[in-house]
Amino acid sequence: MVAYLLLLAAILIRPGILPHPGWLDFSMLGAALLYFGARRNWREALLPVAVLAGVDYYLTTHVYGYAFAWQDYTITWAWYAAAIVLGHILLSTRVSVVRVASATLLGPTAFFLASNYAAWLGMSKPGGIYAPTFSGLMTSYIAGVPFYGRDLLSTGIVLTLAFGVPVAIRHFAHNRALPTHSTL
Numbered sequence: 089m090v091a092y093l094l095l096l097a098a099i100l101i102r103p104g105i106l107p108h109p110g111w112l113d114f115s116m117l118g119a120a121l122l123y124f125g126a127r128r129n130w131r132e133a134l135l136p137v138a139v140l141a142g143v144d145y146y147l148t149t150h151v152y153g154y155a156f157a158w159q160d161y162t163i164t165w166a167w168y169a170a171a172i173v174l175g176h177i178l179l180s181t182r183v184s185v186v187r188v189a190s191a192t193l194l195g196p197t198a199f200f201l202a203s204n205y206a207a208w209l210g211m212s213k214p215g216g217i218y219a220p221t222f223s224g225l226m227t228s229y230i231a232g233v234p235f236y237g238r239d240l241l242s243t244g245i246v247l248t249l250a251f252g253v254p255v256a257i258r259h260f261a262h263n264r265a266l267p268t269h270s271t272l
Contacts, residue, residue: 091127094120094250095136099143104151115239118171118195119246125175126183126191133176137168163206167199174198179251188247196239204232 098120100106117140124136144164148156178191208228211218218224 090250091120091124094123094246095139099139102143102147104147105143114242116242116246118199118239119192119243119250121168121171122175122179122191122195122243122247123250125172125177126179130176133169133172136172137165140168141165160206160210163202167202170198171195183251188251189244192240192244192247196236196243199239200229200232200236204228207232 094116098115098117101114101116121136125133141161144161145156148154174194175191178187178194205225205228208218208225210216211228212220212224218228
């Protein structure tokens with residue numbers, strides 16, 4: 089159930105869904121997808137991708153007022169699925185600090201590389217903002233660095249809480265249940 093709640097929260101705090109201050113572009117989408125992959129079975133993996141595709145459509149057409157072209161979203165939707173797969177590979181069988189840290193680094197990095205490449209592809213056509221050269225591609229990546237940093241931070245916070253809070257609760261509950269020894 090927590091995986092679905094994280095996914096719902098990630099959707100609701102996307103800009104344009106519910107009004108909020110933006111929290112410095114805090115995004116829990118990557119962490120929610122990684123956690124979903126770690127905690128839910130394969131039969132359920134298509135649901136978040138389909139829901140997020142619908143949200144992308146809604147945001148594009150109703151909030152931002154642009155025409156929708158599904159081709160512009162194929163890399164993003166592939167990343168949604170890839171994040172679920174990455175969460176399953178890294179975190180479904182065993183959770184450790186190293187595995188959570190790896191997911192925290194790999195998830196946002198994969199999204200950064202894929203989404204900025206897609207942005208460059210879409211905006212390097214005549215009249216676009218990026219040159220259709222390697223230099224234009226690098227400009228696209230440089231423009232995405234601030235978003236990448238915030239994505240790393242928010243993914244790290246959410247994954248640490250999602251995996252760490254249950255461990256802390258079990259630890260404290262276990263220590264509370266142990267009998268105290270008196271040295272009288």
